[in-house]
Amino acid sequence: MEGALGTRLRSEYGLTFDPHVAMAALCLTEKGRAALRTLWGEYLGIAHEHGLPFLAATPTRRAGRERMEEGGYGTELFAANTALLKEIRAESGYVMYIGGLMGSRGDAYTGAGAPGRDEARDFHAWQAEALHGAGVDFLYAALMPALPESEGMAAAMGSTGLPCLFSFTLRRDGRLPDGTALSDAICRVDEACARAGCKAPLCYMTNCVHPRLVREALLRPFNRTDAVQRRFRGIQANASPLDMEVLDGADGTVTSPPEEWAQEMAALRDIMDVSIWGGCCGTDGRHLAALAELAQAQDENTHGVGLHKPQA
Numbered sequence: 001m002e003g004a005l006g007t008r009l010r011s012e013y014g015l016t017f018d019p020h021v022a023m024a025a026l027c028l029t030e031k032g033r034a035a036l037r038t039l040w041g042e043y044l045g046i047a048h049e050h051g052l053p054f055l056a057a058t059p060t061r062r063a064g065r066e067r068m069e070e071g072g073y074g075t076e077l078f079a080a081n082t083a084l085l086k087e088i089r090a091e092s093g094y095v096m097y098i099g100g101l102m103g104s105r106g107d108a109y110t111g112a113g114a115p116g117r118d119e120a121r122d123f124h125a126w127q128a129e130a131l132h133g134a135g136v137d138f139l140y141a142a143l144m145p146a147l148p149e150s151e152g153m154a155a156a157m158g159s160t161g162l163p164c165l166f167s168f169t170l171r172r173d174g175r176l177p178d179g180t181a182l183s184d185a186i187c188r189v190d191e192a193c194a195r196a197g198c199k200a201p202l203c204y205m206t207n208c209v210h211p212r213l214v215r216e217a218l219l220r221p222f223n224r225t226d227a228v229q230r231r232f233r234g235i236q237a238n239a240s241p242l243d244m245e246v247l248d249g250a251d252g253t254v255t256s257p258p259e260e261w262a263q264e265m266a267a268l269r270d271i272m273d274v275s276i277w278g279g280c281c282g283t284d285g286r287h288l289a290a291l292a293e294l295a296q297a298q299d300e301n302t303h304g305v306g307l308h309k310p311q312a
Contacts, residue, residue, distance in 0.1 A: 001055045001236055001278025002043045003288045009035055020071030023059035027080045040088050042285045044096060050292040053095040055276070056085055057140050058131070061103035065126045078127075078134040086135070099140040099165065100131030102153070108143035108169055108208075111177040117192065120152025128157045138163040142207050142236075145169040145177040147185055151192035158198030165234065165276070166201035172213040174220030182217060183225040186232065205234035208280045210241040211264040218271055234276025237265060239283045255282035262290035 006023060009015045013035040018025040026032030040056055047054035058081040068077065082098060089096040105123055106113025115123055128139060139157045144150045144167065157164045168176055168185055175181050180188075186204050193200040206214055214235055217223065239255040261283070268274050277295075279287050 001234070001276060002040065002057070003279030003283040003285065004281055005036070005039055005059055007281050008039060008284060018071060020062075020067045021060070021073060021077070022062040024063040024077055024081060025071070025073070026059065027084050028077075033084060036084060037088060040085070041092070043288055044088065044092055044094055046285060046288050046292055048092070048094040050296050052292060052295075053097065055097050055099060055138075055278070056088075057099035057101040057142075058082055058085065058134075058136065059101065060127075060131070061101045061142055063127065064103070064105060065123065066105075075130040075133065078130050082131075082134040082136055097137045098135075099138045100128075100134065100136035100162075102127055102131070102139060102141050102157070104144055104146070104149060104153075106146075106149075108145055109177065111145035111149075111169075114146035114149040114178070115152070117148045117152040120149040121156045121196075122152075123156075124153040125156040125159070128160050132160040132162055136162070138165060138202075140165045140167070141201075142167045143169045147176065147178060147180040147188055150176075150185060150189050154189045154193055154201060155196040155198055158193045158200060159196065161199065164199065164201045165203060165205055167205040167207045167234070167236070170206040170209055170214060170217050172216045174217040174223045181220075181222045182232070183223045183228050186227045190227075190231070203233035203276070204231050205236070205276060207236035207278075209235075209238055211235060211237045211261070211268055212241050215264075215268060215271065218268070229272070232272060233274060234278075235265070235268065235274060236278035236280045237261070237283070238281045239279070239287060240281070255284075258286040258290035261287050262294045265291055266294050 015032060015035060017023055026036060044054045060081060085098045105115055131139060139162050141153055154166055170182060176185055190200045239261050277291055
């Protein structure tokens with residue numbers, strides 16, 4: 001998957017984000033489109049150089065229905081973001097899949113303001129359908145902090161018929177911010193989709209957290225379950241081991257050496273069959289290149305497959 005966008009767009013390009021929909025509106029300006037093209041092009045080039053398929057997502061996590069209406073935007077904003085990614089794919093000719101990014105209604109780091117299951121399904125259905133209509137290849141829920149909202153949101157996403165990736169806000173204690181253990185969250189979301197008669201997510205992930213903290217979370221005894229082993233498959237990782245609340249309020253970009261970060265990412269394969277790899281806050285092309293190079297150098301027989309071999 002791609003590396004950081006938001007931190008780099010601010011620090012390297014001096015861009016400011018829309019107060020309502022954040023990065024989603026950047027594709028409407030010449031400077032914003034150029035910056036996005038550069039960053040996505042860099043990440044896509046790294047993936048192609050190492051023989052990896054590339055997953056990118058529209059920067060629409062904060063573009064839920066309420067925020068879109070408050071900002072005066074319509075569904076054409078989703079179409080514009082998707083069209084930009086399609087242009088990059090067509091121009092490159094590389095293997096690339098376009099995701100429609102969605103996020104929580106309330107605070108992604110604490111779960112404050114999260115709706116209940118039924119309310120969440122109604123709320124998120126609008127964005128899921130709009131992204132489907134914009135022509136994305138898959139839907140991607142990021143930084144989901146609370147179980148009831150996750151149950152409703154996953155059902156809304158699954159009802160579109162599109163493949164879905166579902167990423168939880170995961171703390172070092174192995175739980176979501178609302179206290180739900182990762183293993184329980186995976187089982188409950190799968191069950192909610194089954195009750196709704198729709199597709200469950202293809203797999204589960206976490207993002208905006210350092211791989212060292214994810215390792216701690218996955219090694220909690222209550223997460224050493226068949227559900228986690230089978231269904232947890234990806235990470236978009238921060239470059240800093242600081243807890244997310246601290247990192248969110250930090251001045252400037254907090255990062256760690258790319259090679260060190262890549263080693264800690266790869267070490268997750270010792271305990272989990274992770275097959276989707278990407279960066280979040282503090283990462284850049286150096287981090288993704290270090291990870292891709294490490295993957296390419298690994299023995300094909302390690303863990304039964306090479307780290308770089310795409311998984312189903």
